[in-house]
Structures are given as C-alpha cells and as structure tokens.
Amino acid sequence: MSAALKLPDADADRHTASLLHLVTCGSVDDGKSTLLGRLLFDSHAVLDDQLTALDRDSKRFGTQGEARDFALLVDGLSAEREQGITIDVAYRYFSTPNRSFILADAPGHEQYTRNMATGASKADLAIILIDARKGVLPQTRRHSYIVSMLGVRHVVLAVNKMDLIGFAPDVYRRIVADYRDAASSLGFGSVVAIPICAREGDNIVTHSDRTPWYEGPALLEHLETVSIEPPEDATKGFRFPVQYVNRPTLDFRGYAGTVANGVIYAHQPVIALPGGQRSRIDRIVTADGDIATAVAGQAVTLTLTDEIDISRGDVIVPADDPLAAGTEVTARLLWMAEAPHSPGQSLQIKLGTATANARVAGVRHAIDIHSFQPRPAATLAMNEIGVARIVFDRPLVTADYATDRELGALVLVDRMTNQTVALGVVESAPPRLRLDETQIHVRPDKVHRVIGYAGSTKRAVFLQRMMGRLLRGLVLFGIVVWLSGNWTLASVVGLADVVLGPLLNSAVASAWRHWRHARSHTELLGAGH
Amino acid sequence: MSGLSRLQRLEAESIHIFREVVATSENPVMLWSIGKDSCVLLHLALKAFYPAPLPFPLLHVDTTWKFRAMIEFRDRRAKELGVHLIVHTNEDGLRAGVNPFASGSRLHTDVMKTQALKQALDKNKFDAAFGGARRDEEKSRAKERVFSLRSAEHRWDPKNQRPEPWHLYNTNKRPGESFRIFPLSNWTEADVWEYVEQESIPVVPLYFAAPRPVVERDGMLIMRDDDRMALRPGESVEMRMIRFRTLGCYPLTGASESDATTLPQIIAEMRDSRTSERQGRAIDHDGAGSMEQKKQEGYF
Numbered sequence: 001m002s003a004a005l006k007l008p009d010a011d012a013d014r015h016t017a018s019l020l021h022l023v024t025c026g027s028v029d030d031g032k033s034t035l036l037g038r039l040l041f042d043s044h045a046v047l048d049d050q051l052t053a054l055d056r057d058s059k060r061f062g063t064q065g066e067a068r069d070f071a072l073l074v075d076g077l078s079a080e081r082e083q084g085i086t087i088d089v090a091y092r093y094f095s096t097p098n099r100s101f102i103l104a105d106a107p108g109h110e111q112y113t114r115n116m117a118t119g120a121s122k123a124d125l126a127i128i129l130i131d132a133r134k135g136v137l138p139q140t141r142r143h144s145y146i147v148s149m150l151g152v153r154h155v156v157l158a159v160n161k162m163d164l165i166g167f168a169p170d171v172y173r174r175i176v177a178d179y180r181d182a183a184s185s186l187g188f189g190s191v192v193a194i195p196i197c198a199r200e201g202d203n204i205v206t207h208s209d210r211t212p213w214y215e216g217p218a219l220l221e222h223l224e225t226v227s228i229e230p231p232e233d234a235t236k237g238f239r240f241p242v243q244y245v246n247r248p249t250l251d252f253r254g255y256a257g258t259v260a261n262g263v264i265y266a267h268q269p270v271i272a273l274p275g276g277q278r279s280r281i282d283r284i285v286t287a288d289g290d291i292a293t294a295v296a297g298q299a300v301t302l303t304l305t306d307e308i309d310i311s312r313g314d315v316i317v318p319a320d321d322p323l324a325a326g327t328e329v330t331a332r333l334l335w336m337a338e339a340p341h342s343p344g345q346s347l348q349i350k351l352g353t354a355t356a357n358a359r360v361a362g363v364r365h366a367i368d369i370h371s372f373q374p375r376p377a378a379t380l381a382m383n384e385i386g387v388a389r390i391v392f393d394r395p396l397v398t399a400d401y402a403t404d405r406e407l408g409a410l411v412l413v414d415r416m417t418n419q420t421v422a423l424g425v426v427e428s429a430p431p432r433l434r435l436d437e438t439q440i441h442v443r444p445d446k447v448h449r450v451i452g453y454a455g456s457t458k459r460a461v462f463l464q465r466m467m468g469r470l471l472r473g474l475v476l477f478g479i480v481v482w483l484s485g486n487w488t489l490a491s492v493v494g495l496a497d498v499v500l501g502p503l504l505n506s507a508v509a510s511a512w513r514h515w516r517h518a519r520s521h522t523e524l525l526g527a528g529h
Numbered sequence: 530m531s532g533l534s535r536l537q538r539l540e541a542e543s544i545h546i547f548r549e550v551v552a553t554s555e556n557p558v559m560l561w562s563i564g565k566d567s568c569v570l571l572h573l574a575l576k577a578f579y580p581a582p583l584p585f586p587l588l589h590v591d592t593t594w595k596f597r598a599m600i601e602f603r604d605r606r607a608k609e610l611g612v613h614l615i616v617h618t619n620e621d622g623l624r625a626g627v628n629p630f631a632s633g634s635r636l637h638t639d640v641m642k643t644q645a646l647k648q649a650l651d652k653n654k655f656d657a658a659f660g661g662a663r664r665d666e667e668k669s670r671a672k673e674r675v676f677s678l679r680s681a682e683h684r685w686d687p688k689n690q691r692p693e694p695w696h697l698y699n700t701n702k703r704p705g706e707s708f709r710i711f712p713l714s715n716w717t718e719a720d721v722w723e724y725v726e727q728e729s730i731p732v733v734p735l736y737f738a739a740p741r742p743v744v745e746r747d748g749m750l751i752m753r754d755d756d757r758m759a760l761r762p763g764e765s766v767e768m769r770m771i772r773f774r775t776l777g778c779y780p781l782t783g784a785s786e787s788d789a790t791t792l793p794q795i796i797a798e799m800r801d802s803r804t805s806e807r808q809g810r811a812i813d814h815d816g817a818g819s820m821e822q823k824k825q826e827g828y829f
Contacts, residue, residue, distance in 0.1 A: 088687065088690065410697070
C-alpha cells in the first residue's frame with residue numbers, strides 16, 4: 001500500500017524534509033537583519049573573507065559601535081547600508097547537516113510591504129520578529145495577515161532584544177499572549193514563540209543561560225526539526241498549465257510545462273481547457289528519457305495521441321476531473337503600486353501560464369489591517385488589501401488558492417507602465433457557467449455527456465447517428481413484416497436494433513477502460529520498485 | 530511540492546525559467562562565460578527544450594585575456610553540441626590598448642566586459658539574455674530578481690525592481706528595454722558542483738588541481754598563461770599544484786593551492802573551505818558596493 005505513495009523517488013521523504021523555505025518579517029529596527037546575520041554566522045555560512053569585509057564595513061557603517069554589526073552581512077545595497085534599513089527582499093542560503101534553508105529576508109517598513117509579500121509567497125514557515133520593548137505592533141499584525149493570506153501555515157514568533165528588558169519572563173509571556181490573541185483568526189497551523197537576543201546569540205543555536213524559565217527549543221533547533229506537512233494531496237487530479245509548445249519537426253508536437261498539482265500518468269485520458277478538446281497522454285518526455293509518471297513540481301513535455309490545437313496558457317487536466325474556466329474571479333488583492341487603483345485602469349492578469357487583458361470590476365471591501373475586519377472601500381491604495389472582482393477578456397482556468405497554489409495565484413500588470421501593480425489569491429473561482437452562454441467547457445451531466453449541448457458538434461453528430469439508427473430500425477422492421485407478416489415480431493426486432501446496439505457498445509467500452517486502467521496501474525507499481 | 534529531491538527542484542525551476550523566456554521574448558541569447566555555472570546553465574537549457582535543438586545562440590564576450598584552456602574548451606564543446614556560438618570582442622578597446630596590466634582591473638573589466646557585452650547585445654538586438662549568476666555569490670546579487678529589467682542603456686535600477694511572487698514573472702517590456710535572466714538564482718556553489726557530478730557535465734580542466742606555472746603577486750597566485758604577463762623585479766615563475774574556484778581573465782583570477790583532482794575531492798574541499806569562491810576575483814574587491822555599482826552600469 002505504501003509503495004504507491006513513494007512514487008517516483010524512493011528517497012523522496014529524506015529529500016523533501018531537507019529543504020525549507022523561510023521568510024522573516026518584522027518592523028523597522030527590531031533586529032531582523034541582525035538575526036539573519038547571526039543565523040548565517042552561527043551555521044558557519046559566513047566565510048573568512050566575508051568576515052573580514054564585515055569587520056571593515058562594521059567600522060564604516062555599523063550601528064553597533066566597534067562590535068560586529070551582523071545586519072551588514074545581509075543588507076547588500078548601498079542605500080540600505082547608508083540608511084541602516086532593509087529595502088528589498090534578499091535571498092540567503094544556508095544549511096546544517098540536517099536541512100537546507102532558502103531564506104527570504106523581507107523588509108519591515110510599510111513602504112516595502114510588496115517585497116515582504118513576494119518573499120512570503122514561496123515560504124513554508126514565517127519568522128515574525130517582535131521587539132520585546134515594543135510588543136505587538138500594527139506592522140506585526142499586517143505581516144501576520146499577509147503571511148496567512150499567502151498560505152504560510154507555520155509561524156515562529158521571535159521575541160527579540162530580550163537583553164533590553166532584562167530577560168523578564170512576564171513581559172515575554174504577555175507579548176506571546178497578545179500575539180496569540182491577535183493571530184487567533186488567521187488559521188495558522190502552528191505558532192511557536194522563542195525569546196531571543198539576536199545580537200548576542202541567545203536561544204539562536206543553543207539554549208541560553210539567561211532564560212532559564214524558557215523550556216522550548218532554540219531557533220535553529222526548531223527550524224531543523226519542524227515538520228511541514230505537504231500542502232497538497234497527491235491523489236488529486238493533476239493540473240498542467242501549458243507553458244511552451246515545442247514543435248521542432250513536423251513529427252513532434254510537445255507541450256512543455258511544470259506539473260502544478262497531482263500526478264500525470266502516461267496514457268491517461270485528458271481534456272485541454274478552456275477549449276475542451278479531449279485526447280490521451282501519449283508520452284511524458286524528458287531529456288533523460290520518457291517517464292511513466294510526472295509529479296507536481298516536475299518540468300516535463302507532454303505529447304498527446306491526437307493533433308489538437310493547444311497553446312500557451314491552456315491547462316491540461318484529467319478527463320474525469322476537469323475544472324471550470326471563466327471570465328471572472330473574486331480575489332483577495334494586495335495593491336503594490338504607488339498610484340491607487342483607478343476604475344478605468346487597463347490591466348493584464350497573469351495566472352498560471354496564461355495572460356489576459358483584465359480590469360478590476362469592483363472593490364467589494366478593503367481589510368482593516370488592525371482588526372482584520374472588512375471595511376467599505378471604493379479603491380485600493382498602495383499596500384492595502386481588499387477583496388475585488390476581476391474580469392478578463394477571455395476565459396481562464398482558475399481554482400481557489402486554498403486548494404491550488406498555482407492556478408489560484410495571480411498578478412496584475414498595468415498595461416501602460418508595465419509595472420506589477422497587485423498580487424492576489426483567488427477566493428472563489430467562477431460559478432459553473434452554462435456552456436451555450438460562454439463556449440466554456442464545464443463538466444457535463446450524464447445526459448449531456450451522451451447527447452451533447454444544443455448547437456454543439458457533439459449534438460449534431462448525436463442527432464445524425466440517431467437518425468441513421470432509426471432509419472435502419474425502420475428498414476429492419478419493414479423487412480421482417482414483409483417476410484413474416486408478424487407486426488409484433490417486426491416491432492421487437494426493429495426496437496432491439498435501435499436500443500441494444502448503443503448499450504452493448506457502451507458496455508464494451510467501459511469494460512475496456514477498466515481493464516486498461518488496471519493494467520497501467522500495475523505497471524506503475526512495478527516501476528516503483 | 531512532493532517527491533522531488535533538492536537538485537530536482539532546482540533543475541525544474543531553472544527549466545521553467547528558460548521556457549518562460551523563450552515563450553515570451555523575441556530574440557533571446559545565452560551568455561556563456563565558460564565557467565562551471567555557465568556549463569550547468571547550458572546543460573539545463575538543452576534539457577528544457579529537448580528534443581528540439583537550443584532555440585537561441587550562445588554569446589561569449591572574449592576579452593582576449595581568458596585562459597587558453599577556456600577557449601579550447603569553448604570551441605570544442607560548441608562543436609560537440611552543435612550550438613550556434615557568437616564570439617564578441619570590443620575592438621575599440623583592443624585598439625586603445627586596454628589590458629588588465631596597464632589599465633588596471635576596473636577599466637579593463639568595464640571596457641572589455643561591460644561595454645563589450647552592451648555592444649554585442651545592441652548589435653544583435655537581443656531582448657533577453659540568460660546569465661549564470663547566483664544569488665549566493667554576492668550581497669547585491671542576493672537582491673536581484675530572476676527577471677532583471679534593463680533600460681535601453683542597459684542600466685539596472687535596484688530600487689525599482691518588479692515584485693516576483695510565486696513563479697509569476699512579469700515579462701512585459703517597452704521597445705529598447707531588455708531582460709537579464711538568471712535561471713540559477715537559487716543555486717548555491719555546492720548545488721552546482723553536486724549537479725555537475727550527478728549529470729557528468731564537462732567543465733574546464735582548470736577547476737581540477739595540476740602543476741601549473743604561477744607567480745605570486747599582490748597576495749594572489751596568478752597563473753602565467755602566456756608571455757604577455759611580464760615579470761616584475763623579484764618575481765619568479767614556479768610550478769605549483771593549483772586549481773581555480775572561479776574562472777575569468779587569467780591576470781585577474783587567483784588560484785588556490787590544492788590537491789583536488791576529482792569531483793568528490795573538489796566538493797569535499799569546498800565544504801571545508803573557510804573562504805568564499807569570489808575571494809580570488811580581483812574585480813570584486815574594489816570597495817564595498819562595487820558589484821552593485823558595476824551592475825548598475827550594465828555588468829552582468
């Protein structure tokens with residue numbers, strides 16, 4: 001049983017556990033860059049020549065007197081060094097024997113919220129910093145909200161500068177209680193609080209003597225061992241946004257892309273959305289040879305058994321688990337441009353691999369970042385979050401962000417300035433529209449699957465076939481009457497010809513499908529060993 | 530993301546970036562510096578478009594001061610792989626006599642690398658150029674996007690970078706603007722070497738230790754690759770067992786003494802090392818923020 005879950009890599013568990021994406025967020029001056037510098041230093045990711053440069057820079061720009069200013073290890077831009085703040089998100093890489101970390105160091109200042117959101121979009125875990133002297137600030141709430149909106153499930157609350165409050169446990173406990181209260185509605189999977197002093201290294205790598213009352217793990221210890229449950233259910237139907245059509249010769253037409261969700265099996269029946277063309281996977285092509293299955297995150301090239309018209313932006317999905325496409329979504333947006341949204345603004349939406357012209361058709365409400373409650377708003381200004389309806393000029397395949405991190409994530413680009421003006425997460429994909437209204441494929445009910453929708457090719461073919469079949473039944477009826485003169489017998493024979501044929505066909509097709517499916521499944525399990 | 534190893538995830542992300550560029554740009558090119566990162570980049574590009582041939586040419590900016598072994602490797606690999614290779618040299622700079630000894634590292638790099646690169650991009654009207662830079666190399670690189678927008682004058686504006694959430698890259702640009710794209714952004718030096726080993730990617734032999742003629746100058750071990758390097762009084766050439774962690778112009782690239790002659794030995798040496806790979810690059814030590822400044826001016 002477990003063999004099926006270990007596809008396709010026997011070492012999957014060990015490797016998956018070994019890479020953690022982190023984002024750090026905090027307010028201005030609460031020591032975030034110092035904490036990161038300290039983490040890098042203590043995990044021996046800082047090398048001798050970098051340390052020499054750090055000591056030189058500390059004397060020139062440092063805010064710690066003659067002592068090493070660890071913040072200068074990460075604040076790489078000149079403007080940042082001069083102003084002593086972090087402006088842009090920086091990515092840092094370090095590893096311990098147990099885990100590798102990709103860490104997005106996000107700025108705290110409200111002006112740079114968009115950079116913080118960018119860092120959070122890929123994170124598994126967020127470290128939220130609090131200055132022990134200041135407690136929970138409006139920025140702490142704002143960062144927590146954004147982190148939660150972008151689907152980060154795990155939080156470390158690092159209460160920093162404990163030395164400045166004399167490592168007082170009651171202050172720490174009050175801050176933690178305040179935070180738990182503030183974050184209670186954000187639905188985090190876990191919130192782990194740790195009292196630290198980044199500058200002097202307390203509770204960063206090892207437990208500090210100065211917090212004997214604290215019994216939890218040190219920060220690095222926690223990061224190394226925290227378990228991040230896989231965000232998706234591998235049994236869910238796959239989603240394959242087509243990124244690039246690879247057509248080097250007349251004989252090869254491949255659809256290149258990255259599997260967004262689920263598992264693709266060779267020979268599986270599929271449907272291309274939003275067009276609704278059906279086919280079957282022929283090959284799953286990679287430079288290392290064809291493979292039998294492809295999993296989420298893998299970049300592959302698919303070929304299909306039929307020549308159908310698919311282009312960049314289309315989504316290939318299992319025939320038995322399609323999605324609806326539509327020309328609008330309701331999304332939670334973070335507005336990132338300096339100019340607030342204006343009603344007539346001409347935008348482009350980028351979602352999956354698709355691009356369409358779009359506009360914000362109406363802001364439903366903005367979010368009050370202090371209470372997390374909706375408040376009325378007509379537009380969104382920079383760094384504001386709100387729920388809005390977005391309409392596009394052609395159907396796109398979308399899904400709720402809660403269930404699909406790929407087809408539920410979007411950015412909006414201003415068509416005049418080419419600036420990325422907003423990022424958003426889909427809250428409700430479109431209602432299932434009627435096909436005859438929109439030409440968009442929806443999963444048909446049983447009757448329509450057989451007879452097709454009014455005006456469709458399928459319906460025409462169905463009618464034509466029915467006519468032929470009725471005519472044949474009538475001819476048969478005539479022949480039997482002519483031969484036997486028995487009207488009852490003739491009726492039975494004619495009717496049987498009309499009805500039994502299709503039923504038998506469908507029964508045979510169904511049996512064949514089941515047999516093929518069972519066979520390919522067996523092959524798959526065989527390949528896994 | 531389920532079931533993929535760390536290197537598989539990095540590989541898939543890079544392939545995704547390659548395809549995104551080719552799907553959205555008109556005339557892409559790949560900068561090929563012939564170093565280990567470039568070789569990994571080329572390997573990933575070939576994988577991304579398999580079974581099609583590489584849908585863009587390679588560009589090598591030749592300062593005429595690269596190691597001879599690099600040029601031999603370049604020509605041999607281009608032939609083996611059947612890729613289209615463009616070699617560009619700044620002839621104006623050559624005529625003006627710019628060289629790393631007389632002009633100093635800063636002017637040489639600006640004229641023969643940065644200006645030369647801009648010439649080549651303008652001449653061929655490339656609107657997207659892949660490079661092998663990694664964010665872990667240098668602090669200002671740590672803040673660069675995967676898709677880095679450059680003005681018509683090739684300038685980078687670090688304060689006005691586009692947010693890049695998820696894998697959603699804003700590939701829009703105005704006429705004249707271009708992108709520098711870094712598919713290896715999230716790779717570390719260790720990842721690169723482990724991948725070279727896993728995929729058996731050929732790299733220039735200079736990465737492996739061998740007895741080579743070196744001169745000790747300004748605290749660096751410089752390999753005397755040809756007799757254009759005049760000896761200063763008191764200097765002498767001696768054979769030492771050396772290798773290189775990065776490759777550039779030979780007079781500006783410091784060697785390190787090493788006995789690592791195999792990939793596993795190189796990887797072991799890197800793990801034990803207490804210095805960063807760019808330590809041997811003279812051009813990085815022109816002052817704090819010097820890489821940021823070079824990048825703003827159009828350096829890769």
